[in-house]
Amino acid sequence: MLGLRFTNFDPNEGSQDKFQQLLNLFLQLLTYTNGDFSEAMDWMNQLDRQYGLTNDEYGMGDFIDELKEKGYIDENPVNGSIKITGKTEQGIRKSSLEEIFGKLKKTKQGNHNTFKPGQGDELNAETRPFIFGDMMEQIDFTESIRNAQINHGIDSFRMQEDDLLIRETDYKSQTSTVLMIDISHSMILYGEDRITPAKKVAMALSELITTKYPKDTLDIVVFGNDAWPIEIKDLPYLQVGPYHTNTVAGLELAMDILRRRKNQNKQIFMITDGKPTCLKIGKRYYKNSFGLDRKVVNRCINLAAQCKKLKIPITTFMIASDPYLQRFVQEFTEMNQGKAFFASLDKLGAFIFKDFESGKRKTVF
Structure with a gap:
């Protein structure tokens, strides 16, 4: 030795x-x-x-x-x-993933694995006897041949139904995710660069989902005065525009996308500074940048409730520290029974995590 x-x-x-x-x-x-x-x-x-x-x-x-x-x-x-090039775009996303989530404690939250055996994606170590109705591709032929040799001997080799063993698989649920990104002017207001941290979180989330859960679907929506979809490769180039924050338009588009997805599990990730200021009523834009307008806020709260009924949880990444904005996010999240992460601009590796389902409050590093 x-x-x-x-x-x-x-x-x-x-x-x-x-x-x-x-x-x-x-x-x-x-x-x-x-x-x-x-x-x-x-x-x-x-x-x-x-x-x-x-x-x-x-x-x-x-x-x-x-x-x-x-x-x-x-x-x-x-x-x-x-x-x-595209290689650099992916490198930026990977760099953001390492920066944002590299120091997070390992947790089972967000993991797609379930404890149900069945016709899933990944093999496990367990086998069981063959029963009528099992599919051919589930048979572990190596172990079944070995079983037949033990049961009948090598000289008179034969294989019967009792010799067949089935390899169990772990079922891994698939999820459809819509990632919403606020690109309104408030994301750079008062000398605070909020869009860069928002892009980093967005790129980290997109890289995490596409690499760890490749069978999931991911759609990205940006919202200002209106909302529109973009591709993952467009994330590094995102810029703030001269827009108000039409959170309602973003949520409505996200819900419309998820309605067309066939996966049973659906969710929305929203990255914002937390202040909705705009609605589109017909062809007219209703805008109010001063404080929290109840006409706008109530529409957001109603959509959060609709998402709850549709079993679509909303996870909000809040890139701002204003107390009154955080109160809105709390109200919005409680109505949806979703989750919220409050991230400071200088330390995105640590979020104050609020789980409104369990009522617990903890810091995730």
Whole structure:
């Protein structure tokens, strides 16, 4: 038996190379610049001058060349313009996932697994005897042949119904999710950049759902004065517009999408600063940015109740700390019996989690 083996400590062993270090920073900056390569590189050069990110052996030009070689950027041969590729877009989402959820405690909440055996997606270690009605693809032929050899011997090998064993599978429920993102002007109001944290949470959620639960469906809806669907690849480029917050339009579109989904389990994730300010009545927009307008709020509360009747829980990610906005989110969430996460702008890794079904309050890291 070998004992412990000691070697000299090397501080550089296991550390990221220069390209990976710069790439991590580059992906972060792309989130803040809405996917603009030129602006992100301007920031990179400024940070390089201030903090010495590069050296004589590896310069910023080497970094750009490596980005091209590895497929992170694409240069237009006609005008020389450079754009990020789908590989970079996915890298931004993965980076957001690691940042937002990397430090969360492991929990069973949100897991799709159930304790019911049956015709599911994943095999488990349990087997049982064959019974009439079992499907051929459920038979574990390796164990069944072994069983037949034990029961009848190798010389007179034969297989009977009593020799067949069925491999149990774990059923994994499938969920249809609509992710709503607030892109109203209030998301950058008073000098607070709320849209960047919102995009990070959105990209983290989308990457989590598409990678861990690939059989689920995910639709993304943005809402300002109106609401419209976008694709996952559009998330890094999202920008705030000169819009009010028509939360009602976003919820109505989300509900309409989920009605067409065949999965039994459905849910809505809503990322917002929590203040609805707009309604569309016919062709006219009813707007009020001062305080919480009960005419607008009541429509939101009514939709939360409708979602509850349809068994569609709403999880709200609140990117604001104003007490009166949090009170609205509390009222909205209680009506739906959903969940709410209140996230500070400087520490998205920790949410104050409210579970209105159990009435418990705890902090999730």
